[in-house]
Amino acid sequence: MTNIQAKEFNQNFQFDQPLAPKRTRWEEFWLLFRQNRLAILGLFIFILFFLSALIGLFLTSGTNPVFDPALIRLQEKLRPPLAEPHLDSLQPEEVPRLDIYLMGTDDLGRDVFARMLQGAWVSLTVGFVAVGISVLIGIFMGGIAGYFGQHMLINTISVDTLIMRIVDIMLCFPSFFLILTVVALLPASIYNIMIVIGLTSWMGTTRFVRAEFLSLREQDFVAAAKALGVSNFRIIFRHIMPNAIAPVLVSATIGIASAILTEAGLSFLGFGVPPPHATWGNILSNGKNFIFDAPWLTFIPGIAILIVVLSFNLFGEGLRDVLNPKLRERG
Amino acid sequence: MNSKTNRANHIILRVEGLKKYFPVRRGFFQKIAAWNKAVDGVSFEIQQGKTLGLVGESGCGKTTVARLILKLLESDAGKIVFRGTDISKLAENDMKLYRKDMQIVFQDPYGSLNPRMTVGLSIEEGLRILGIKNAPKRKERLEKLLQMVGMSPESADRYPHEFSGGQRQRIGIARALSVEPLLIICDEPVSALDVSIQAQIINLLKDLQDRLGLSYLFISHDLNVVGYLCNTIAVMYKGCIMEFAPAEQLFENPRHPYTISLLAAIPDPEPGNTPDLHLPERDLPDSSIPIFGCSFQGRCTLEETRCREERTTLAQVGEEHFVRCWKAAQNKIPKVS
Structure with a gap:
């Protein structure tokens, strides 16, 4: 009935005030992020790690890989980094690429550089998939607890109570030992490890998301969306979620670091990815027997884990600073 | 009449x-x-x-x-x-x-618009409710609505933080009007x-x-x-x-x-x-x-x-x-x- 006719009617109003120069959120984000040198360093190392893991996957897999991480040369065992191979004792196909053992060899004469490349991919996928699983569960559970939390299930138990008590129960278990138990019962495979790490680390995200939903749910723009008649589903995913995602992103970045650490720890204890597949954890674990004869076997994977985990943490903290609206106002 | x-x-x-x-x-x-x-x-x-x-x-x-x-x-x-x-x-x-x-215009022009949605998207939520499925038609309607409240049509693809309190209040009114x-x-x-x-x-x-x-x-x-x-x-x-x-x-x-x-x-x-x-x-x-x-x-x-x-x-x-x-x-x- 209210037929809106704008044309006859807009001359009444001057378009007040010129608009501020257009700057997208990404541009603003980048301007702020650039100022944080450590975070930039973290991002840089992260990209480097990502690329080397990706390239490493191609170079170390297949029937005749460029770098063969499983090739055993017993006559060349425990060679130090940058050692030249003894060409006279090797078959032509056993000669390492680049004619040098970049990171030395282990107790079976396997090229540590090739094994590190293969292990990088394991660390990367474990980190991302495990965190992906935990973030998905966390957002789902936290979203329900925050948005539908007031609904009563049975008498006095609300949805919120139920979900948050599950979170509390999960947090009661020392998670590393929980993972150890589960991994000991399940067949050892990289996928099981990803899933188990994911399923035991979603509680933090759930709490974050719930807290964000609780405060965002009371905001006027959500009330406006409700008044318009927007569906609950759309309110959750289009209106609230984009506003709640920032802390999740930050905790996910730091979560990747801790997932990589967990995987390395599991492999070190012998519960991780089964040999002959190399991971940084099991290179480290094998190397510990030769720590005085061949220290590079422990130091190379150890330092690699340190650098990657540190860079993720630095990047995550930089992200948190930038996404914090209070800092944004100052910028 | x-x-x-x-x-x-x-x-x-x-x-x-x-x-x-x-x-x-x-x-x-x-x-x-x-x-x-x-x-x-x-x-x-x-x-x-x-x-x-x-x-x-x-x-x-x-x-x-x-x-x-x-x-x-x-x-x-x-x-x-x-x-x-x-x-x-x-x-x-x-x-x-x-x-x-029935629609509402809120008191706080800062909290009433979704900070992560462009003005156009916020208003289009209402047009969607109204059942305008065709995107160019929605766009046309959106521009009309913005003009009705005295905003320029270019403001549609900007975010709320780029506007003053009065402008935001106009956007809030446009959103309320979007469902007629x-x-x-x-x-x-x-x-x-x-x-x-x-x-x-x-x-x-x-x-x-x-x-x-x-x-x-x-x-x-x-x-x-x-x-x-x-x-x-x-x-x-x-x-x-x-x-x-x-x-x-x-x-x-x-x-x-x-x-x-x-x-x-x-x-x-x-x-x-x-x-x-x-x-x-x-x-x-x-x-x-x-x-x-x-x-x-x-x-x-x-x-x-x-x-x-x-x-x-x-x-x-x-x-x-x-x-x-x-x-x-x-x-x-x-x-x-």
Whole structure:
């Protein structure tokens, strides 16, 4: 009935005030992020790690890989980094690429550089998939607890109570030992490890998301969306979620670091990815027997884990600073 | 046009005995210690194309009334009759039909727009509800809406943080208009704005009413604004309507002691004229403490024992003029000049 006719009617109003120069959120984000040198360093190392893991996957897999991480040369065992191979004792196909053992060899004469490349991919996928699983569960559970939390299930138990008590129960278990138990019962495979790490680390995200939903749910723009008649589903995913995602992103970045650490720890204890597949954890674990004869076997994977985990943490903290609206106002 | 004037007499919204009590929880077990009577039996009507002003001090339940009518909160008792249907008991699914006919403009221009959505997307949410599936058509409509509220069409792909308070309020109005509502509830739409911007927004609202035949429930604590914009005014205090009258009559002949003191509190532009407040300088008494009788007791200068002993009722004192005070009904309030 209210037929809106704008044309006859807009001359009444001057378009007040010129608009501020257009700057997208990404541009603003980048301007702020650039100022944080450590975070930039973290991002840089992260990209480097990502690329080397990706390239490493191609170079170390297949029937005749460029770098063969499983090739055993017993006559060349425990060679130090940058050692030249003894060409006279090797078959032509056993000669390492680049004619040098970049990171030395282990107790079976396997090229540590090739094994590190293969292990990088394991660390990367474990980190991302495990965190992906935990973030998905966390957002789902936290979203329900925050948005539908007031609904009563049975008498006095609300949805919120139920979900948050599950979170509390999960947090009661020392998670590393929980993972150890589960991994000991399940067949050892990289996928099981990803899933188990994911399923035991979603509680933090759930709490974050719930807290964000609780405060965002009371905001006027959500009330406006409700008044318009927007569906609950759309309110959750289009209106609230984009506003709640920032802390999740930050905790996910730091979560990747801790997932990589967990995987390395599991492999070190012998519960991780089964040999002959190399991971940084099991290179480290094998190397510990030769720590005085061949220290590079422990130091190379150890330092690699340190650098990657540190860079993720630095990047995550930089992200948190930038996404914090209070800092944004100052910028 | 004839049908329009016919409909002008029709009542678009009637609220009857609306109540909302919030529990006050105390102690370790969160036992309900008392009830905060935020809205305690409010009744009024809004006629098609007219504006009802709801005035009162902070915390008197104005915003709760707005949220109850929109069913953003469930009411505890009472009827909300919108275009002949009682919507107060409707389930959310059935409510969908009426949602788009009633919209709200919020007080806070900063919290009322989604910071992660462009202005265009925010307004298009309404157009989607209206069922405009075709994207170019939505775009066209969006530009019209922006022009209607005096914004340039280029603002559509910008984010709310790039706009000033007044501009955001216009965007909020455009969003409310996007579903072609019949009634807009304005919850203190100008109280967060500059005085100069206030005038622009009020004129915009007035103009939109003339053009689109909208009805408003205009909530404010600023009597000047309400007097300029509204046809009838309801004065609210502690969850009850104290006085209900056509605007001119309320300003010329206020009857309730509370209304009188509110009017007296309007600052006089003349220097040297200090307002006579008629109110003891006391804060709003805690409404969770149950009292008997008139809810204005404790602050009223004309209080007598009868005020504490007898339930108050809304008494008619003139044509469409009602007052909740036995003294006013018996004409025992001394005139203030």
